[in-house]
Every structure is written in C-alpha cells, then in structure tokens.
C-alpha cells in the first residue's frame with residue numbers, strides 16, 4: 848500500500864487521501880479585467896507533465912486539511928509534501 852506523508856499527521860495509507868488537482872493555480876486578481884481566454888485558461892487548463900507534478904491533496908479521513916505534494920507521475924512516488932502557502936520545495940514553476 849502506498850503511504851503518503853501528511854505534513855500535519857505524518858505517514859498514512861493512501862486510502863485516507865483524495866487528490867485535489869494541480870497546485871499553485873492562482874485566481875486572477877481582477878477577474879473583470881481578465882480576457883475571456885485568460886479566464887478560460889484559469890478555469891480549464893492544467894499541466895499534465897511526465898515527471899514531477901505539484902498537486903493538491905486533502906487528508907479527508909484524517910485531519911481534513913489540504914496540502915501540496917510533488918509527485919512523479921511516471922513512478923507514483925511522492926517526492927515531497929508541504930503545507931499550503933509554502934513555496935514549492937524544488938523551486939519549480941508555479942502558475
């Protein structure tokens with residue numbers, strides 16, 4: 848069974864977690880000044896890399912908190928997990 852490290856609770860089985868999509872997707876500061884294409888990109892476009900991907904996860908059957916994780920999509924290995932608001936540990940790009 849895959850174990851995921853919750854930054855608040857420690858190692859837990861994967862069954863306690865739910866994937867929450869791509870991490871670091873920032874809502875435009877002024878949506879009314881955003882073009883329709885930029886708004887559509889914000890709503891619908893997400894990265895789909897082969898390799899490291901920054902993702903949001905939620906410990907739904909534990910503390911209930913969201914956190915971010917760097918996961919390698921080719922091996923399903925969690926390289927790192929970190930609390931929301933903290934920078935991406937590898938210094939990778941954040942949209």
Ligand SMILES: [Zn+2]
Nearest residue numbers: 853856906910
């Ligand atoms: Zn937790």
